Amino acid sequence: MKTQYERISILGLGAMGRALASALLDSGREVTVWNRTPGKAGELVTRGARVASSPEEAIHVGDLTVVCLLDDASVRATLAPAVRELGGGTLVNLTSGSVRQARELARWLTGHGVHFLAGGIMAVPATVGTQGAFVLYSSARDVFDRVAPVLGSIGRSHWVGEDPGFAALYDMAALSGMYGLGAGADHAVALVHAEGGDVETFRQEVLQPWMEQMLPITVAGADASETVPDEYNPAMQATGLENILSASGEAGVPAHLAGHLRASLWRMRRAVDAS
Ligand code: FVH
Numbered sequence: 001m002k003t004q005y006e007r008i009s010i011l012g013l014g015a016m017g018r019a020l021a022s023a024l025l026d027s028g029r030e031v032t033v034w035n036r037t038p039g040k041a042g043e044l045v046t047r048g049a050r051v052a053s054s055p056e057e058a059i060h061v062g063d064l065t066v067v068c069l070l071d072d073a074s075v076r077a078t079l080a081p082a083v084r085e086l087g088g089g090t091l092v093n094l095t096s097g098s099v100r101q102a103r104e105l106a107r108w109l110t111g112h113g114v115h116f117l118a119g120g121i122m123a124v125p126a127t128v129g130t131q132g133a134f135v136l137y138s139s140a141r142d143v144f145d146r147v148a149p150v151l152g153s154i155g156r157s158h159w160v161g162e163d164p165g166f167a168a169l170y171d172m173a174a175l176s177g178m179y180g181l182g183a184g185a186d187h188a189v190a191l192v193h194a195e196g197g198d199v200e201t202f203r204q205e206v207l208q209p210w211m212e213q214m215l216p217i218t219v220a221g222a223d224a225s226e227t228v229p230d231e232y233n234p235a236m237q238a239t240g241l242e243n244i245l246s247a248s249g250e251a252g253v254p255a256h257l258a259g260h261l262r263a264s265l266w267r268m269r270r271a272v273d274a275s
Helices: 015-027 055-061 073-085 099-111 141-151 166-194 199-221 234-251 255-274
Strands: 007-011 030-033 064-067 092-093 115-122 134-139 155-158
Touching: 007 055, 007 199, 030 055, 055 073, 064 073, 064 141, 064 199, 073 099, 092 099, 092 141, 099 115, 115 141, 115 166, 134 141, 134 166, 141 155, 141 255, 166 199, 166 234, 166 255, 199 255
Parallel strands: 007 030, 007 064, 064 092, 092 115, 134 155
Antiparallel strands: 115 134
16 A cells, blocks of 8 residues: 555545645645536646546546545445445545444445545634644544645544544534534524624624633533533523523524523423432
8 A cells, every 4th residue: 555645636626625625735745636517626726736537537546535525425426436446545535424424434445445534624614724623533543644644734633533433423523512602602693683782792892702711611511411510500500591581582582593592491400300
């Protein structure tokens, strides 16, 4: 197996695939790109990327294949006709999918002699290659050790275990946390807007510093058991949540924006009932 990975092929030129190609070009690699719909390579070509006319051709010219497509179904559809070409090569899948899909993809590809690494990108296209960006990887450690330095230009490489499903697992769980934060922020802004508050001032002077203060406490306190420690005073929190929900209703904020509050209230009431 080649270990230098100077020639990298990217399957998928959506927003993320283009950002990956750009970062890898910046790092001095030879980059070949393929996309189902032609004409998406744009300025990547002027910067030196080569365009392949099929997944097979892209896989053939590269010594490392990076896949970043919409979902697992598109990965399967793209790789199925090319799987013979992949045998003996190295493939990193950076497409989002479920834990089961990642495990099954790993089984299928390793069964065809592919050195496989599963990944989950903890970045958006605009932050690929910047300081905060990182990528979760899982499956065979030796494949990670060879690939990680090469893909470091996308973002810091972070291995999360031999189970090929773990990159997807931690990726999805982290996204769940992000969407929870987003839902809370959306509701907060909707409430301020509905009661005539200054949304921009609230955003900058109240919401941002408050969420920054609470983020480490919230992450540390997250608990899979759904119990609430007594020192969190669940009775007080249940009353507080009822107040927010009342205020939200009085302001006419749509009830579906407050789903996260009802989930927290359910948890606090359950803790009160259990005490
Ligand atoms: N963009 C983001 O912020 C997030 C950040 C975290 C990781 N995600 C995941 O990355 C995967 C790709 O996301 P994307 O942003 O590049 O997505 P799109 O811009 O919508 O591009 C989709 C590409 O997939 C191709 N494609 C779709 N269906 C098929 C198919 N059946 N066969 C072959 N290719 C297919 C599509 O091709 P085309 O429509 O241009 O022909 C694009 O190349 C994704 O898993 C995110 O969850 C991004």
